């Protein structure tokens with residue numbers, strides 16, 4: 606388990622991370638959400654020992670964790686940093702050796718990942734010849750080659766097209782199934798919602814929501830009703846049970862307190878025309894974020 610206890614990072618008098626306490630269970634996927642400057646990258650750098658925390662403790666299975674444990678950890682940094690002039694395979698072998706692998710094992714892993722990411726022809730190309738998205742795939746490979754127990758991914762999906770996002774998601778899910786603990790940051794709530802059992806939403810250096818996704822949603826205590834209809838449903842915003850009304854193409858999303866309140870909306874729609882969809886759902890992470898942090902996000 607990765608454990609952070611009251612971790613604080615100050616740059617001068619500026620508090621970038623404020624008394625952060627979280628536990629990230631082994632073999633799970635944990636999401637760090639937050640807007641620009643929330644403190645995600647700073648937290649990762651402290652976990653990796655690239656920055657010293659001002660206060661607090663960071664441990665992995667009760668022991669230390671840091672730069673000297675690079676065989677244990679894989680890291681995809683936010684500023685992607687490959688050597689542009691080096692050939693892909695040479696570079697990956699070099700980085701794998703730094704993490705304690707021998708050349709032969711490294712080559713086997715490189716072959717596997719280049720094939721898997723459908724870029725085997727890039728083996729002998731210089732990094733600078735690759736598109737940004739493909740460079741990102743190579744950097745991801747460099748983070749996982751040595752089969753780390755803890756994988757830290759800073760904005761892994763940013764800059765990738767939808768096909769490559771899916772490819773990377775599948776790879777990440779598979780690594781988790783095989784027992785890797787994965788921590789990743791994202792601005793995109795839907796990625797965290799899809800992939801993570803637990804999460805932490807950071808705002809101005811402090812965790813505003815933290816815990817298991819299911820429990821966070823349950824304890825939020827509100828529901829969404831998705832409505833699609835062939836007529837204008839905007840009259841629903843006047844209903845007392847509607848806490849928040851959002852128009853969407855061909856209908857609306859109404860936030861309500863409890864499931865039973867949906868009945869009021871259902872009855873209000875009767876006789877007005879054809880209702881294509883009427884569905885009560887759990888709140889989205891975005892709803893939770895907006896309520897806890899405000900509309901300033903993104």
Ligand SMILES: Nc1ncnc2c1ncn2[C@@H]1O[C@H](COP(=O)(O)OP(=O)(O)OP(=O)(O)O)[C@@H](O)[C@H]1O
Nearest residue numbers: 616619621639640641642643644645646647648683
């Ligand atoms: N070396 C540094 N010196 C001074 N301030 C810093 C330093 N590194 C980070 N900060 C500040 O700490 C805050 C948190 O930055 P951090 O990079 O951790 O945010 P983030 O959540 O990763 O944001 P983003 O999503 O934009 O990458 C920011 O206000 C940033 O300006």
